[in-house]
Amino acid sequence: MSKTGKITVKDRDPVSSLQNFLKLLLEKGTVEAVLVQQRLPIQNAAVMPVLVTDPEKLEGADPLAPAFPLNGARMLSRLTRKPLDAPIAAVMRPCEIRAFFELVKLKQGSAENVVFIGVDCLGTYGNIDYQKIAASTAGAESTLTFHRSILSGKGTATGDADISPACKSCDHPVATNADIGIGLLGANIEESLLLISNTEKGARVLGGLGIEVEEGDQPLRQSAVDALVSERTAYRDKMFEATSEAVSDVQKLMGYLGNCVNCYNCRVACPVCYCRECVFTTDVFDHEPAQYLRWAKRKGALKMPTDTVFYHLTRLAHMSTACIGCGQCSNACPNAVPVAELFRTVSHGVQKAFGYLAGASLDDEPPLSVFGEKEFSEVTGGKD
Amino acid sequence: MADYEPTIIAFVCNWCTYTAADLAGTSRLVQPPNLRMVRMMCTGMIDPKYIIKALLEGADAVLVSGCHPGDCHYINGNLKARRRMKLLKEILPRFGFDERRLKMTWIGASEGIDFAETARQMTAEIKELGRNDLRTRMVL
Ligand code: SF4
Ligand code: SF4
Ligand code: FES
Numbered sequence: 001m002s003k004t005g006k007i008t009v010k011d012r013d014p015v016s017s018l019q020n021f022l023k024l025l026l027e028k029g030t031v032e033a034v035l036v037q038q039r040l041p042i043q044n045a046a047v048m049p050v051l052v053t054d055p056e057k058l059e060g061a062d063p064l065a066p067a068f069p070l071n072g073a074r075m076l077s078r079l080t081r082k083p084l085d086a087p088i089a090a091v092m093r094p095c096e097i098r099a100f101f102e103l104v105k106l107k108q109g110s111a112e113n114v115v116f117i118g119v120d121c122l123g124t125y126g127n128i129d130y131q132k133i134a135a136s137t138a139g140a141e142s143t144l145t146f147h148r149s150i151l152s153g154k155g156t157a158t159g160d161a162d163i164s165p166a167c168k169s170c171d172h173p174v175a176t177n178a179d180i181g182i183g184l185l186g187a188n189i190e191e192s193l194l195l196i197s198n199t200e201k202g203a204r205v206l207g208g209l210g211i212e213v214e215e216g217d218q219p220l221r222q223s224a225v226d227a228l229v230s231e232r233t234a235y236r237d238k239m240f241e242a243t244s245e246a247v248s249d250v251q252k253l254m255g256y257l258g259n260c261v262n263c264y265n266c267r268v269a270c271p272v273c274y275c276r277e278c279v280f281t282t283d284v285f286d287h288e289p290a291q292y293l294r295w296a297k298r299k300g301a302l303k304m305p306t307d308t309v310f311y312h313l314t315r316l317a318h319m320s321t322a323c324i325g326c327g328q329c330s331n332a333c334p335n336a337v338p339v340a341e342l343f344r345t346v347s348h349g350v351q352k353a354f355g356y357l358a359g360a361s362l363d364d365e366p367p368l369s370v371f372g373e374k375e376f377s378e379v380t381g382g383k384d
Numbered sequence: 385m386a387d388y389e390p391t392i393i394a395f396v397c398n399w400c401t402y403t404a405a406d407l408a409g410t411s412r413l414v415q416p417p418n419l420r421m422v423r424m425m426c427t428g429m430i431d432p433k434y435i436i437k438a439l440l441e442g443a444d445a446v447l448v449s450g451c452h453p454g455d456c457h458y459i460n461g462n463l464k465a466r467r468r469m470k471l472l473k474e475i476l477p478r479f480g481f482d483e484r485r486l487k488m489t490w491i492g493a494s495e496g497i498d499f500a501e502t503a504r505q506m507t508a509e510i511k512e513l514g515r516n517d518l519r520t521r522m523v524l
Binding site for chain 1: 468478
């Protein structure tokens with residue numbers, strides 16, 4: 001039931017055309033605020049999510065920048081922890097919307113009164129790489145260069161940097177669960193962007209703005225999406241295989257996690273690591289000094305900080321049913337531990353085992369919040 | 385693997401399996417001494433990290449045992465526990481933990497014979513499987 005319209009791009013600049021579209025939402029009073037990533041009005045032009053209420057303050061908005069400083073689902077959860085009085089628009093990447101859906105199901109946010117605007121995602125760079133790329137050009141120029149390079153078939157690599165492995169392996173580049181999709185795939189974005197309404201809410205918003213949409217197939221778009229998804233899926237499957245092999249016993253897993261210093265940044269950055277207080281930072285792990293010596297004596301040696309593998313396995317037990325593969329865990333790691341590959345690989349298996357796909361819909365119940373009398377009888381040796 | 389005595393950490397619920405174990409004892413049923421029982425009010429209280437930690441510290445196996453479905457004294461703690469075990473059985477074998485080291489059973493309060501039999505069988509199986517060598521290795 002999705003319908004498609006378009007935004008005409010002026011001066012070959014899709015970014016400012018998008019800004020105008022968002023401006024319209026505020027000017028017409030469709031929404032009270034827009035949450036969108038913006039190039040901040042500061043020297044190094046960092047890109048961060050910004051909550052904008054004044055249409056004049058949208059000039060830095062750049063939803064197409066291949067920047068992903070953090071997963072915005074967490075920010076939206078801060079805004080919607082209590083019911084919103086008036087609607088807001090959230091311009092997000094597909095994985096941000098999917099993460100947010102998981103948070104809604106965990107009662108850490110509400111999708112009511114939010115108009116989700118999901119932008120096709122062609123990938124993002126790690127924070128440090130992006131900072132270098134953005135510093136070398138002024139304003140949104142680096143964004144346009146990135147998209148031109150992809151459009152002309154030159155790919156995503158810039159100098160010695162490339163988009164993150166999480167993005168390369170992401171099989172959900174299109175936000176099919178957004179109210180309104182901004183389509184880049186299958187469009188010549190220097191001429192026009194596609195506007196896709198996926199829900200009734202989306203159709204209402206576009207109708208209110210006087211934007212015409214119509215039903216009908218989009219063969220060009222469909223084939224562009226299919227091609228990207230199959231490229232990503234191929235990368236993903238190789239990554240699954242390599243990662244599974246790299247951690248196939250505890251000795252190897254220790255090698256994989258060897259540079260971890262238990263800073264817990266990966267957990268802070270993870271949008272779906274849901275505990276308000278992490279047990280690993282409570283006094284459960286504030287061990288008695290003498291305890292360390294007892295442990296050391298038992299095995300003869302004790303690596304410090306302790307419980308690194310324990311931490312990562314416990315985190316997996318918590319978030320593997322909800323991981324949407326955004327890669328922010330790796331992005332946040334100061335020691336380049338490839339945690340995103342590991343978490344995505346395991347989560348994929350876990351979600352398959354429960355017949356669940358994180359972030360796909362608000363209706364599917366998270367696997368560990370439901371249970372049935374007759375199920376998984378293999379766990380108890382065939383007895384239910 | 386040379387003969388050894390496995391250490392099996394058994395998280396059991398107070399109302400069913402613990403009572404069954406007690407019954408097995410008072411009925412003087414012969415059973416191996418390899419199970420280290422941790423009595424919980426309900427299997428629904430068993431946090432997956434207790435199980436992960438036990439294995440990382442070198443337990444040769446973990447048993448989770450509680451009331452049959454429908455009999456849980458907290459209505460459905462055992463059904464939640466089963467999903468958590470399903471989760472761990474999906475995660476831990478990827479890192480080389482043999483799935484047989486993770487066992488779950490339902491043993492009701494009157495099933496002392498069943499408890500003794502489970503203890504015997506499991507001990508034999510884990511003996512056969514060999515040691516969890518993390519017992520003596522430094523785990524990061
Ligand atoms: S575990 Fe990593 S990839 Fe998965 S949702 Fe969390 S931050 Fe994103
Ligand atoms: S961010 Fe990196 S170093 Fe910090 S806890 Fe996670 S894996 Fe370890
Ligand atoms: S009380 Fe026995 S499993 Fe819940």
